[in-house]
Amino acid sequence: MASHRALRYAVSVIICCVVLLLVPLSHGSVVPSSPPSNTEDKVQPFTAHQIANVIPTGKQVCTDGTYQHEAKTCCQCAAGQFLVQHCKKSPEDVSCDYCESGKTYNSVPNSINSCHPCTSCLQPNANMQVDKPCTIARDTVCRCKDEHYCDGDGNACLFCLPCDKCGTQGVQTPCTATSNTVCGNSAWLIALIVLVLVAISVVSFGIMWWKKWLCFRPDTPNDGAPGAVGRSESPEIQLLGAGELTPHLQEMADLIGWKDMKAVALKSNFQPAEIESYGLDHSNDSKEMALHLLMDWVQRMGSAAPEELIQKLKDVNRKGKAEQVAAKVRR
Incomplete structure (x- = not known):
């Protein structure tokens, strides 16, 4: 590994020296042994881009990956962008443009020619609201309104349901954005109602029989009873x-x-x-x-x-x- 690095360094030094030697010639130096000429031979200097391509740097040209188009390797557009034109000469000369902020997005590097529309949290009867707004590189994040929940993954939730009300049962576990309210145990309430009904039935039955006993117990003679006046039982x-x-x-x-x-x-x-x-x-x-x-x-x-x-x-x-x-x- 060290020998490869040394070799690359030596090649880089040699190329730099050659460039430095050629630069003076480009400023009008003439070789003495050469015959005069009507057209002066000039040597064009290397550009920084050419030097960077010749000298290894260890970095990739396409930071967001590549894709194939007509047997050419092109750089992908970054997240938040979309493809306008494919590359022609080199991988990095693709043309990309940005998605429309707040309306469209692309969340990953891509080679598609459009952006995805942002999700709306304001659908009728969905009971949802915006948690995080849409950006060019991320879709809208919605969440349930207060006192509502979604039964499942919040990212895939299409609508939210109202949380249950427990009333006299009491709340055992409060309602959250992803789970409904869990009400308290109502067994004691049912038992109490049953006991009250049984007690009412027993008391009513007792009163009824008490009235019957008063009605039909042996009576003492009552001369003042209705119909008794002016009548006597036949012997x-x-x-x-x-x-x-x-x-x-x-x-x-x-x-x-x-x-x-x-x-x-x-x-x-x-x-x-x-x-x-x-x-x-x-x-x-x-x-x-x-x-x-x-x-x-x-x-x-x-x-x-x-x-x-x-x-x-x-x-x-x-x-x-x-x-x-x-x-x-x-x-």
Whole structure:
């Protein structure tokens, strides 16, 4: 390796000496032995470009690489430029021009005759904005707007999506430019809702049975109950007490029916709006409506309920049903 360097150095020195010897001749020196001539022979000096091509420097002429065109090797245009004309005599005499700043770019050395258009971050509904503007040697770099993310590689992202809102669940991992929000664990919230619903159901069931127990517990004689004045139980016919009607209420409600039970309630001073509310409470199921209206009616009538029920059915011209009820409430 050292011998090659020494040889190159010696050649360079010899060439420089030859150039120095030839330079004086170019300024009018004449060789004595030569005959005069009408045309003076002149020797042109070496240019710096010629010397640089002769003397090895260890550097390449094309810093951005080369390409082939019509069996010639030409230098590539640098990044940020495009080719205007191919080389003709030497690799470096290609003609290049710059891309239009802010509109076009070429990011690598090239031999193409145009520049790429800059990417726009302002496409409709893309939810993106400019992160780094376009230059002649680099395309625009876009990023998602605030509260938006792109599910994938940000450089290849075409549009961004809105980040999820967690509400009462709480945020476990915040939303970033490349990932959606991760909400907290909602299992505890679901469990709480289930517990509340179960508690409400238990309380409602307990209240319902408590009301039934109050309604059908054994009653003490109540001379002031509605319908008791001016009436006395026949000694020949003993009727069941109000508290003993419980096992028979469903059967009696089915016998009487919703329409006639409604008429009995109206005769007993129940308000029309109050009666209609049973339809809302029991999804217009006539059997359930008749049963619950009968239960509340018995509770209001107290110990006189069996006798009152028979009488009210007669009052609304339902003598046949009155007799059937009477047969069921006899001891």
